[in-house]
Amino acid sequence: MPQVFSKTADTWLHAIALGALALAGALFLAAFAFARSQYWDVVARTPLQPVPFSHKHHAGELGIDCRYCHTTVETSANAGFPATHVCMTCHSQLWTNAEMLAPVRESLAENRPIDWHRVARVPDYVYFRHDIHIAKGIACVECHGRIDRMPLTYRAKAFEMKFCLDCHRDPAPHIRPRDQVYNFEWTPPPDHAALGRKLMAIEHIKSPAELTSCGTCHR
Amino acid sequence: MATRLGPLPVKESLRDITAEVARVPLQMPARVPWLIALILSLALLSLFLGSITYLFARGVGVWGLNIPVNWAFAIHLYVWWLGLGHAGTLISAMLLLMGQDWRNSLNRFAEAMTVCAVIGAGMEPIIHLGRPWFLYWMFPYPATMGVWPQFRSPLEWDVWAVMTYLIVSVLFWYIGLVPDLATVRDRTRKRGWQVFFGIFALGWRGSARHWAVWNKTYRTIAAIAVPLVVSVHSEVSLLFAAGQIPGWHSTIFPPYFVLGAAYSGFAMVAMIAIVMRHTFQLKQIVTERHLDVLAKVTLAMGLMTAYGYVFEIFDGFYSGDVHEIATIHDRFFGIYAWSFWGAVIFNFVPIQGLWFDRVRRNPVLLFLISTSVVVGMWLERYMILVTSLYKDFLPSSFGHYTPTFWDWSTYIGMLGLFMTPFLLFVRFLPSISIFEDKEVLAREKAEAAHA
Amino acid sequence: MPEPPLGLLAEFASADALLDATRRARSEGFRDIDAFSPFPVEGMAEALALKRDHRVGWITLAGGAFGFLGMLAVQLYVNWDYPIDVGNRPLFAWPAFFVVDFELMILSAVLFAVIGMFWMIGLPRLYHPLFSAPRFGLASEDRFFLYIESRDPKFDQEKTRTFLGSLGALTIEAVRP
Amino acid sequence: MRDVSPMSGKRVWRSLEEYQQSDSFGEMLKAEFPSLFELWTVDRRQVLQVMGASLALAGMTGCKPVRSDDVVPFVNRPDGFIEGRTQHYATAVLFEGYAQPVIATTSAGRPIKLDGNSEHPAFRGGSTPFMQAAILDLYDPDRSQAPLMGGHPASWADFDAQMVRWRDVWAGNGGAGLRLLVGSTTSPTLLRQLGHLRKALPLAKVHLFDPLSGYGAGPFVELRPNLAQAGVVVSLDDDLLGPGPRQAIYGHVWGERHGEANGNQRMKLLMAETTPTQTGAKADRRIGVPPSRLPLVAQALAAQFGLGPAPAQLTAKERAWVMDAASALDGARGTSLLTVGRFAPPELRAQAIRVNQALGNVGRTCDVAPALGLVAAAGETFLDLVRDIQGGKVAALFVLNANPVYQSPGEIDFPKLYAKVPLRVHAGTHVDETAARSGWHMPLPHALEDWSDARAPDGSATIIQPVVRPIYDSRSIHEIVAALTSDQPAPAKDAVRQTWTTELPDEAAWVGALKAGFVPMPASTAATLTDRGASTQQMSTQPGQVEIVFRPDPTIHDGAFANNGWLQELPKPLLKTTWENVVAVSPALALRMKATTGDIVEVEANGRAITGPAWILPGQPDRVVTLFLGYGRTRAGRIGTGIGYDAYRLRSARSPWTATGAIRLSGGRAILATTQDHHMLDAEGEDVVRTVTSQKPSALRQSDRNQSSFYPDWKGDKPAWGMVIDLDRCIGCNACAVACQAENNVPVVGKDQVAKGREMAWLRVDRYYAGDPEEPETYFQPVPCMHCEQAPCEMGCPVHATVHSPEGLNLMVYNRCIGTRTCSSYCPYKVRRFNWFDYTTDAPSPTEAQRNPDVTVRGRGVMEKCTYCIQRIEAATVRADIENRQVHDGEVMTACQQACPAKAITFGNLADEGSAVRTQRSSERNYALLAEQGTRPRTTYLARVAEEGVNGD
Numbered sequence A: 001m002p003q004v005f006s007k008t009a010d011t012w013l014h015a016i017a018l019g020a021l022a023l024a025g026a027l028f029l030a031a032f033a034f035a036r037s038q039y040w041d042v043v044a045r046t047p048l049q050p051v052p053f054s055h056k057h058h059a060g061e062l063g064i065d066c067r068y069c070h071t072t073v074e075t076s077a078n079a080g081f082p083a084t085h086v087c088m089t090c091h092s093q094l095w096t097n098a099e100m101l102a103p104v105r106e107s108l109a110e111n112r113p114i115d116w117h118r119v120a121r122v123p124d125y126v127y128f129r130h131d132i133h134i135a136k137g138i139a140c141v142e143c144h145g146r147i148d149r150m151p152l153t154y155r156a157k158a159f160e161m162k163f164c165l166d167c168h169r170d171p172a173p174h175i176r177p178r179d180q181v182y183n184f185e186w187t188p189p190p191d192h193a194a195l196g197r198k199l200m201a202i203e204h205i206k207s208p209a210e211l212t213s214c215g216t217c218h219r
Numbered sequence B: 001m002a003t004r005l006g007p008l009p010v011k012e013s014l015r016d017i018t019a020e021v022a023r024v025p026l027q028m029p030a031r032v033p034w035l036i037a038l039i040l041s042l043a044l045l046s047l048f049l050g051s052i053t054y055l056f057a058r059g060v061g062v063w064g065l066n067i068p069v070n071w072a073f074a075i076h077l078y079v080w081w082l083g084l085g086h087a088g089t090l091i092s093a094m095l096l097l098m099g100q101d102w103r104n105s106l107n108r109f110a111e112a113m114t115v116c117a118v119i120g121a122g123m124e125p126i127i128h129l130g131r132p133w134f135l136y137w138m139f140p141y142p143a144t145m146g147v148w149p150q151f152r153s154p155l156e157w158d159v160w161a162v163m164t165y166l167i168v169s170v171l172f173w174y175i176g177l178v179p180d181l182a183t184v185r186d187r188t189r190k191r192g193w194q195v196f197f198g199i200f201a202l203g204w205r206g207s208a209r210h211w212a213v214w215n216k217t218y219r220t221i222a223a224i225a226v227p228l229v230v231s232v233h234s235e236v237s238l239l240f241a242a243g244q245i246p247g248w249h250s251t252i253f254p255p256y257f258v259l260g261a262a263y264s265g266f267a268m269v270a271m272i273a274i275v276m277r278h279t280f281q282l283k284q285i286v287t288e289r290h291l292d293v294l295a296k297v298t299l300a301m302g303l304m305t306a307y308g309y310v311f312e313i314f315d316g317f318y319s320g321d322v323h324e325i326a327t328i329h330d331r332f333f334g335i336y337a338w339s340f341w342g343a344v345i346f347n348f349v350p351i352q353g354l355w356f357d358r359v360r361r362n363p364v365l366l367f368l369i370s371t372s373v374v375v376g377m378w379l380e381r382y383m384i385l386v387t388s389l390y391k392d393f394l395p396s397s398f399g400h401y402t403p404t405f406w407d408w409s410t411y412i413g414m415l416g417l418f419m420t421p422f423l424l425f426v427r428f429l430p431s432i433s434i435f436e437d438k439e440v441l442a443r444e445k446a447e448a449a450h451a
Numbered sequence C: 001m002p003e004p005p006l007g008l009l010a011e012f013a014s015a016d017a018l019l020d021a022t023r024r025a026r027s028e029g030f031r032d033i034d035a036f037s038p039f040p041v042e043g044m045a046e047a048l049a050l051k052r053d054h055r056v057g058w059i060t061l062a063g064g065a066f067g068f069l070g071m072l073a074v075q076l077y078v079n080w081d082y083p084i085d086v087g088n089r090p091l092f093a094w095p096a097f098f099v100v101d102f103e104l105m106i107l108s109a110v111l112f113a114v115i116g117m118f119w120m121i122g123l124p125r126l127y128h129p130l131f132s133a134p135r136f137g138l139a140s141e142d143r144f145f146l147y148i149e150s151r152d153p154k155f156d157q158e159k160t161r162t163f164l165g166s167l168g169a170l171t172i173e174a175v176r177p
Numbered sequence D: 001m002r003d004v005s006p007m008s009g010k011r012v013w014r015s016l017e018e019y020q021q022s023d024s025f026g027e028m029l030k031a032e033f034p035s036l037f038e039l040w041t042v043d044r045r046q047v048l049q050v051m052g053a054s055l056a057l058a059g060m061t062g063c064k065p066v067r068s069d070d071v072v073p074f075v076n077r078p079d080g081f082i083e084g085r086t087q088h089y090a091t092a093v094l095f096e097g098y099a100q101p102v103i104a105t106t107s108a109g110r111p112i113k114l115d116g117n118s119e120h121p122a123f124r125g126g127s128t129p130f131m132q133a134a135i136l137d138l139y140d141p142d143r144s145q146a147p148l149m150g151g152h153p154a155s156w157a158d159f160d161a162q163m164v165r166w167r168d169v170w171a172g173n174g175g176a177g178l179r180l181l182v183g184s185t186t187s188p189t190l191l192r193q194l195g196h197l198r199k200a201l202p203l204a205k206v207h208l209f210d211p212l213s214g215y216g217a218g219p220f221v222e223l224r225p226n227l228a229q230a231g232v233v234v235s236l237d238d239d240l241l242g243p244g245p246r247q248a249i250y251g252h253v254w255g256e257r258h259g260e261a262n263g264n265q266r267m268k269l270l271m272a273e274t275t276p277t278q279t280g281a282k283a284d285r286r287i288g289v290p291p292s293r294l295p296l297v298a299q300a301l302a303a304q305f306g307l308g309p310a311p312a313q314l315t316a317k318e319r320a321w322v323m324d325a326a327s328a329l330d331g332a333r334g335t336s337l338l339t340v341g342r343f344a345p346p347e348l349r350a351q352a353i354r355v356n357q358a359l360g361n362v363g364r365t366c367d368v369a370p371a372l373g374l375v376a377a378a379g380e381t382f383l384d385l386v387r388d389i390q391g392g393k394v395a396a397l398f399v400l401n402a403n404p405v406y407q408s409p410g411e412i413d414f415p416k417l418y419a420k421v422p423l424r425v426h427a428g429t430h431v432d433e434t435a436a437r438s439g440w441h442m443p444l445p446h447a448l449e450d451w452s453d454a455r456a457p458d459g460s461a462t463i464i465q466p467v468v469r470p471i472y473d474s475r476s477i478h479e480i481v482a483a484l485t486s487d488q489p490a491p492a493k494d495a496v497r498q499t500w501t502t503e504l505p506d507e508a509a510w511v512g513a514l515k516a517g518f519v520p521m522p523a524s525t526a527a528t529l530t531d532r533g534a535s536t537q538q539m540s541t542q543p544g545q546v547e548i549v550f551r552p553d554p555t556i557h558d559g560a561f562a563n564n565g566w567l568q569e570l571p572k573p574l575l576k577t578t579w580e581n582v583v584a585v586s587p588a589l590a591l592r593m594k595a596t597t598g599d600i601v602e603v604e605a606n607g608r609a610i611t612g613p614a615w616i617l618p619g620q621p622d623r624v625v626t627l628f629l630g631y632g633r634t635r636a637g638r639i640g641t642g643i644g645y646d647a648y649r650l651r652s653a654r655s656p657w658t659a660t661g662a663i664r665l666s667g668g669r670a671i672l673a674t675t676q677d678h679h680m681l682d683a684e685g686e687d688v689v690r691t692v693t694s695q696k697p698s699a700l701r702q703s704d705r706n707q708s709s710f711y712p713d714w715k716g717d718k719p720a721w722g723m724v725i726d727l728d729r730c731i732g733c734n735a736c737a738v739a740c741q742a743e744n745n746v747p748v749v750g751k752d753q754v755a756k757g758r759e760m761a762w763l764r765v766d767r768y769y770a771g772d773p774e775e776p777e778t779y780f781q782p783v784p785c786m787h788c789e790q791a792p793c794e795m796g797c798p799v800h801a802t803v804h805s806p807e808g809l810n811l812m813v814y815n816r817c818i819g820t821r822t823c824s825s826y827c828p829y830k831v832r833r834f835n836w837f838d839y840t841t842d843a844p845s846p847t848e849a850q851r852n853p854d855v856t857v858r859g860r861g862v863m864e865k866c867t868y869c870i871q872r873i874e875a876a877t878v879r880a881d882i883e884n885r886q887v888h889d890g891e892v893m894t895a896c897q898q899a900c901p902a903k904a905i906t907f908g909n910l911a912d913e914g915s916a917v918r919t920q921r922s923s924e925r926n927y928a929l930l931a932e933q934g935t936r937p938r939t940t941y942l943a944r945v946a947e948e949g950v951n952g953d
Helices: A009-035 A055-061 A084-091 A099-110 A130-135 A140-144 A161-169 A192-202 B014-027 B031-058 B073-097 B101-105 B107-129 B132-138 B154-187 B191-201 B208-241 B253-279 B288-319 B322-333 B337-348 B350-355 B363-389 B405-428 B434-450 C015-028 C055-081 C094-121 C136-140 C157-166 D013-022 D024-032 D034-040 D043-049 D129-138 D156-173 D188-200 D247-256 D278-282 D294-303 D316-331 D346-359 D382-390 D414-420 D477-485 D492-499 D507-516 D565-569 D587-593 D735-743 D751-755 D792-796 D822-826 D846-850 D870-882 D895-899 D916-921
Strands: C007-012 C033-036 C144-149 C171-175 D086-095 D098-107 D110-116 D178-183 D205-209 D221-225 D232-236 D268-273 D285-288 D336-340 D366-370 D396-400 D423-428 D440-443 D452-455 D461-464 D546-552 D583-585 D599-605 D608-616 D624-629 D658-669 D721-726 D764-770 D777-783 D802-804 D810-812 D905-909 D939-942
Touching (some): A084 A099, A130 D870, B014 B154, B073 B363, B101 B288, B101 B434, B107 B132, B107 B154, B154 B208, B208 B253, B208 C055, B208 C094, B322 B337, B337 B363, C007 C015, C015 C157, D086 D507, D110 D129, D156 D440, D188 D205, D188 D452, D205 D382, D232 D294, D268 D278, D268 D316, D278 D285, D278 D777, D285 D316, D294 D346, D382 D414, D477 D492, D721 D916, D792 D822
Parallel strands (some): D232 D268, D396 D423, D583 D608
Antiparallel strands (some): C007 C144, C007 C171, D452 D461, D599 D608, D599 D658, D802 D810
């Protein structure tokens, strides 16, 4: 009987088999990487805002306290978005004719809210609360990054569930004294974890089992 | 053993066997019936695809499910399909280890039937979700959520059991198929077929060294496959027995389910054997003696399953639990009593005919009896599921279940999912183990010569 | 002048004839020999004096152990990594874990066994010189073949051919690459 | 398809039904393949998805859609507004014109929840299903949205222009020919305005339309029970605990006097009723009496106290009951109460007043006081109006907040008469049957949208303050009435403020009243009984005839709530049917008729007939058929139109509550959407609802004890949340169920889904019967999730979607659920609910605005169940955590607990030694449902208390 396959057939067979295996592995790795990519996590993207507001200028350079605009951050789940009036407390005096502030003035004049794009956002089924995190000494910077250095605001951290879990499993290295919560320049002591453990006891911070219970964030 | 009458006619030659089996893929003797069957099963397959498309678009509400009966067709058919599949593995593996030569004419298509049935069985829990795109959450992969599957859940067990069973069945079937693929490769004169069979035969040459390693591996896998079958259906039964629902919460469930599964499976094998030997004129290979033995095994399995019934009822009463007793009472007399009595009648009345030699060797009768068993086991799975769920503990939450059009269309369509690959297998692959039959025939001839 | 053959392929009509021929070839001192048959022939391994080969068993055992321990490790790890109270059941629920463990043990054992088998017998190998032998195709039908390779020290094209003829071979072919 | 909805011209629900009937292909399809039919008419589901409200509204779709990642801050933040926090306002909603004081919770300016006002002296925080469901009416997309002239959209300016001309005419003729037909009201402002109108236009007349007090005059004097003072209550067909404006008040008293009773004397209740009610179900001694015999029983009872002769023809059962009632009343002179239902003949009420006077109860357990609201004086009844229209005396009819075209008795062809009136103006919240036949229609606001006031049934008043700006172009009834006489009608707020200048003289008092949510009123002035001496209409039934009893529907009442999806889908307390009304018949009658539940029967009376599905009602007196009002509406809206039969058609004006007639099988069967069949409890069931007596005070059974387990006991220093439900206090009112639905965004799924067993209620109130079906014992049992410590459901979930919290909550993580439904299969209590379809689509709809932002809206294929209101636990825990303290007992209230008028539900921390729930759990009456299953439920029950030998074992 004649040969069905040429001598090179086996080489091809092996090449194809290995190629398929490699492709499967690569696809898995690609999916793995994609799920952790900045693209998927919407990190470091600055959406077009009606006003190019600079946290760097206001919070960093001018040193305006976070709570001046985000007034309910200590009292409510929501940090609170500044009403137009808050902007105009200063901008009725400063830069009153600046082109870029026109939408703010229009908003006040026409009594129509400014339509901002949310940057830091968790899914609807995640119930994040600002008030308790602030109360227990979790600084703004932990989730929002160095917002005082952002000319345009973007999401600094990937808000994956893992990101939340890391801290809920071991809060100590992320806790600071309450009065340093809004301080972006605070440098932790060398043994931050030890300080964190001490603060955890003072603030009666719950055990990891409670903090990682599903119902803490999902309900 | 020397005087034993072999399953194959001694007058056959090795060449005859090759010719008879290889003829099916190479010449296709029953082209028209096969085509009709294929068109039918493709139509069913389309029905299935249409049904699940609608299902996935709308939700599992298109079925007749409710609270309390929130499991019905998908789970009941999952058990049923898996049960049908078990016979293939048992025939192939267990009888191989026990040296039962008669299996050699049956094992190949029985295994193929297993693979097709397990595909169906594996499909059921997936479509059961209604949102199958979340299936991957059942596997432990490194998620950004940081959450893992829950390994105490019987449903999680089932995922692994069915996956394992499917892969092992396919591998077992395939390595048994390799030498025969080589045979067909060598018989065909058409280039396309040569390449097709050549690739899948992997270059098998029939070397004695190969045979030695192959033999060991094949038997090792067979030895592993037998406990696998037992474990898979035991786990399926735990899906029910792990719940506290009266009628489920019973330690007898694992053996009861395994036996029932094998019972329905052997009946299914008998049905397929009868159809194939008739359609493809394989009566020299699948002989009356094969039917006789199959019928005997089916009868034995049936009696053991009947014992399971008796004991389940006894168990319920013996427990003294009011809910258990109420459920048994309800199975006898409740609104779903038809499923219980249907199961009893279809399962255990016709098989009594199998005590008689003439019935066992009569293909038509055996086919009808086997059909009855398959239907009976269908009813049994339905009965176990629905009669337990619809009345559990609190009278206030009792409810009824009626299958809807979409329940039926998904189920009937799934017959297409089973039949289509099986028909393709019959058409394109040697559906009876050529080399194993040759082995038997050679031995028979030698024995005949000695005698 | 055709290039020297890789070996000689002798055809026999029955398994017994092949078995007999193999034994004689072996006792004649041939070592690089192989037999081909449409089904496994009992006693052939002894006739070829193949060493008792336990590798399949060991590979399967290794696969089983890998699957068992690996899945057990996975299950223990995931419950350690994110301990969640499930119906007040123990975090490390050994009896429950053994179920999936058992399945994975079987799956892994079978995968190892199959892959190991193909590795041991050197398949897939789509091209082989033997396939060029015109009558070799019958090895999967009803003929039995004895193959003596030319690299055997005792091989001599003419003598060996004569020897094979004396064994009652129906045909004798030279296999060329 | 051939029908159009009144406003938009879109296909409406009703027309789909007609579509099926007119299309033979659809007919065939439906008969052969009901599911395929579903596919074919896929928009049917869409209509139902958000309680029939998901179709885009003209006004709502115009808005620019807000993307989910948009954030729209204020221009100027209102003082005290904190984003993410809820605000609470005291106000009231109306029921039969009475105030039902509520605290409205708003989130971001949207009212999302109503609860009882816990400061209110009578309501004490209790609520009813109707109070809870009133919030949904606010967002009803079928509400009238703009004035209509001749059925076409018009503007208020058009109306005002017309009004100028009409006012000129009336100013000239003193209002001759002008008639007002006003729905029941207690609003002091409206009463003041109507008084002003009578003065300004002396020839105009104000008629009262109150289908629930009959269509005639009076009553001017009512017996107002002061249940809190009563130790013994004998009720003649008075459904104290059933639906009504006083339900929450009585429910509160009932709770105070039952269960552990807080040291109060346990109330003893005897009930004689013409059709089973919740009160009968809770009574210590109950008897079913046909309406024709109720006067005899009353007379026999009065005779026991020397008031009139004793009738001779009492049955043995009746006599025994009368003797028991008399001795109970006699044994508690001064602290007993005989009360007569509002649907009983008026002379029975007069008689009851005399009996109470004889017993020295008046002034102690009851007051005789003038009626609180608008009362029809002689010549100003509805029947007078009918006569005047017939006489051609009516030139202009203003129908204010009433629906006479639908609710007038069938013997009066009011639609035809109405057409004779030259000028017909209707003001109402919906474009209803009357609006459709009126020349002008004016939208009225929902109670939460505009200023008003009303009296609560205890006499106190509530200033109704708006909590949201009107959603539609509506105008207050106060402005409409004022406009009849004034070209500068005062805004509603000013009108209300003016009414209260005496009681609330300064701003501080006014604000105080608004904050408190009620204005205490001086004790009602005692009135003297004037016997109107109406003759008893002796009912006589021919052989083969039956007595017919009319009752407001238990959930949609007189039809006013017909377009409320929550109430439509709420199982009727005793019937457990939803989405339609049934014809209740006694078991014996059904047996004689060879009818079973679901058979279509025809009931004929007064020469008119209706057909509806039969429902065999245990406890129904033989040969009595109960019909329920409120259904069969033709213009209720997309929810309420075209379902059920219209029992008003059989009513007569003279005898609105009873009739004699015939009942027969008319062939055919109906598929009833019930959530529970009749379940007579057998030996097995007695473990489910348990009863204790003074002889046998422990609720525990042998099977409850010695529960060993493979798994460790619950331990830890964390809070251990638990709930105890007192079955002795529970009155089966369903307030908890609706509160749960409102709090937890539980979707309405529609009749066909309920019929399939797919209702979504997280908390159901089970109803069980025991004993003789003719005189059964009836039990109510609210069943939420048990939050088992050893939860079988959790073990079944393959993906950790239902797990346990360290505080013992059985968590359900919706976003993790993949829908295997194993949890529900394993749940012995079947409290889990599954989203079989997408029940909560994102289609724009005002009902979405009601959703609680703190609770996830569940999508398709997801399991859900009671969470113990985890959002409330979480809020309280965070509050406590910020303050570095423990959560106080009572700081977390579940929605069901908060709603319960009888305080039958206690929730709290079982690990806290001093908590109320811990105390209750250590009661002897405490037992766990299906304890033998070893699930260790966190929700347990307190057994019902029965008098020895009267109820239960």
